[in-house]
Amino acid sequence: MRDLFVVSDLHLGEGVGPDEGRLHPLEDFFYDDAFRRFLEFIEKSSVDSTEKPCLILNGDIFDFLTVTSTPGGDYCRRHGIGVTDAEAQYGLDPTPRKSVFKLERIAQGHPVFFKALARLLAAGHDVHILRGNHDLELYFTDVQERLGELLVSSLGGATKETVQERLHIHQWFYLEQGRVYIEHGNQYEASNSIRYPLRPILTVRKSKRKEPVLEYPLGSLFVRHFYNRVHRLNPFSPRVGSFEQYLQFLRQYNLFDLVRVTRTQYPMFIAALKPGGTATGSRSSARQDEAERRHLDALASTTDPPAIFGQVHELRLHPKASSKLHLIREMLRPLVKKFLWTAGGAALALYLWLILFNLIQAPWLFDSVLLKSTLLFLFILLSLGSLVWLANRVTQRLRPPPDPTVDVLAERGARIAQLARVKLVLMGHTHVVDKRQVAGGTATFANSGTWTATPHPWNAILPSVRRMTLLHVVDDQVHLRRWNDDAQRLDGIPLLNTPRERTGTWREAPRPSNRT
Numbered sequence: 001m002r003d004l005f006v007v008s009d010l011h012l013g014e015g016v017g018p019d020e021g022r023l024h025p026l027e028d029f030f031y032d033d034a035f036r037r038f039l040e041f042i043e044k045s046s047v048d049s050t051e052k053p054c055l056i057l058n059g060d061i062f063d064f065l066t067v068t069s070t071p072g073g074d075y076c077r078r079h080g081i082g083v084t085d086a087e088a089q090y091g092l093d094p095t096p097r098k099s100v101f102k103l104e105r106i107a108q109g110h111p112v113f114f115k116a117l118a119r120l121l122a123a124g125h126d127v128h129i130l131r132g133n134h135d136l137e138l139y140f141t142d143v144q145e146r147l148g149e150l151l152v153s154s155l156g157g158a159t160k161e162t163v164q165e166r167l168h169i170h171q172w173f174y175l176e177q178g179r180v181y182i183e184h185g186n187q188y189e190a191s192n193s194i195r196y197p198l199r200p201i202l203t204v205r206k207s208k209r210k211e212p213v214l215e216y217p218l219g220s221l222f223v224r225h226f227y228n229r230v231h232r233l234n235p236f237s238p239r240v241g242s243f244e245q246y247l248q249f250l251r252q253y254n255l256f257d258l259v260r261v262t263r264t265q266y267p268m269f270i271a272a273l274k275p276g277g278t279a280t281g282s283r284s285s286a287r288q289d290e291a292e293r294r295h296l297d298a299l300a301s302t303t304d305p306p307a308i309f310g311q312v313h314e315l316r317l318h319p320k321a322s323s324k325l326h327l328i329r330e331m332l333r334p335l336v337k338k339f340l341w342t343a344g345g346a347a348l349a350l351y352l353w354l355i356l357f358n359l360i361q362a363p364w365l366f367d368s369v370l371l372k373s374t375l376l377f378l379f380i381l382l383s384l385g386s387l388v389w390l391a392n393r394v395t396q397r398l399r400p401p402p403d404p405t406v407d408v409l410a411e412r413g414a415r416i417a418q419l420a421r422v423k424l425v426l427m428g429h430t431h432v433v434d435k436r437q438v439a440g441g442t443a444t445f446a447n448s449g450t451w452t453a454t455p456h457p458w459n460a461i462l463p464s465v466r467r468m469t470l471l472h473v474v475d476d477q478v479h480l481r482r483w484n485d486d487a488q489r490l491d492g493i494p495l496l497n498t499p500r501e502r503t504g505t506w507r508e509a510p511r512p513s514n515r516t
Contacts, residue, residue: 009061011029012029033112043120065091065228067106070092071101090224117151121166128168131169131171134220185430187317191217191222196292413427433493444477449470468483
């Protein structure tokens with residue numbers, strides 16, 4: 001069996017600008033040369049191999065959501081597209097021809113990456129690309145064909161025939177019978193789940209639109225219409241992966257900046273959820289449900305086990321954006337909770353403090369000046385201690401709960417291992433490296449993490465140990481690896497056996513129980 005190198009969540013954006021030679025402020029992938037050396041390592045390590053290793057790019061490789069540049073008039077005329085006022089501010093809508101422009105912009109900003117990928121193909125290695133929620137545009141045939149053309153035009157030496165033979169784009173998952181199942185994983189997070197993964201197209205379209213338009217999930221709408229503008233305030237801040245982390249991300253910014261951005265961006269974010277904008281509406285369509293079922297039935301004969309498409313489809317979480325009321329409630333809940341805890345705790349503490357202070361001063365209770373002074377002194381000490389304790393408790397209560405997505409993916413991975421009858425289930429999406437035994441120890445679930453900078457407790461110990469991570473599949477075993485660019489080798493990744501390690505949040509491990 002050939003080795004598999006699984007990488008996910010690179011998030012290539014606009015890269016280096018064509019004119020000024022500066023990186024785009026929304027860029028998150030700064031490792032083009034390191035990735036080129038990683039691919040060269042794969043080539044060199046397989047010179048004597050009978051089967052060349054395979055590279056699997058498991059979703060969110062190209063970040064179409066952060067491409068906000070728009071084409072000039074000549075380009076628009078040649079390709080028959082127009083740019084609206086909203087698109088000039090937020091980036092082009094996800095239609096086939098406009099998505100091609102975004103891909104071209106990504107390739108223009110990352111020539112080293114595309115050249116290295118073309119060279120790997122020319123060296124005889126297969127490359128499989130799985131669609132994620134940030135590169136949903138890979139659904140379009142126009143985008144797939146243009147990606148092949150860009151690789152052929154790169155200086156890596158890949159011919160058109162080589163690209164057609166060795167470049168494979170998957171709309172859902174990669175499956176090797178009895179061995180490994182690979183999926184990006186966004187379907188198991190409600191804020192990034194796609195209603196109809198086999199045809200993620202708006203069912204309601206404005207009359208002026210002549211092309212299909214992608215139906216973005218909630219997380220994508222949030223990135224495009226809100227998060228991108230906030231991220232410009234501090235381009236050096238690390239990217240976050242889930243909708244819950246987006247809310248946590250906002251805590252680090254100046255309140256007045258957030259108010260200003262919210263005032264200008266939030267209305268557009270809500271407007272984007274209107275039927276016909278970039279979301280379908282609050283209810284599923286019976287016609288689309290039937291079309292999706294026919295797609296699943298048609299695919300039943302293409303895999304073993306034959307029902308795997310339909311069974312995995314049932315495991316997805318219902319998209320959050322399907323209900324505007326639920327969406328607004330989810331967004332406002334952390335803010336309301338923070339306000340109520342802060343205001344309520346402060347008001348109660350002040351009220352009790354005033355009662356005790358007045359009791360000590362009451363002449364009918366204490367008539368000794370020395371006794372009153374002593375009590376006031378002790379009361380002040382007690383007040384200071386209480387303030388410290390209260391601040392600590394409020395901080396703990398306001399701390400966001402562990403992101404459940406990490407554990408949800410592992411739970412779904414266990415069920416997929418049984419449904420697909422495989423020993424390995426591999427995912428990405430969360431940006432959190434993970435490996436655990438599932439399905440009663442009969443299978444292994446692993447997450448490849450990301451190459452980009454992400455907030456993680458390990459940064460305080462080994463700052464680079466959660467960056468440039470990947471999965472290396474050898475036979476029926478998967479190994480967590482990190483590309484050490486300085487040493488030009490693959491290193492192991494340390495894991496801690498605590499809940500905090502699995503979720504990426506600081507949480508004390510539960511004490512063992514004495515019960516049998």
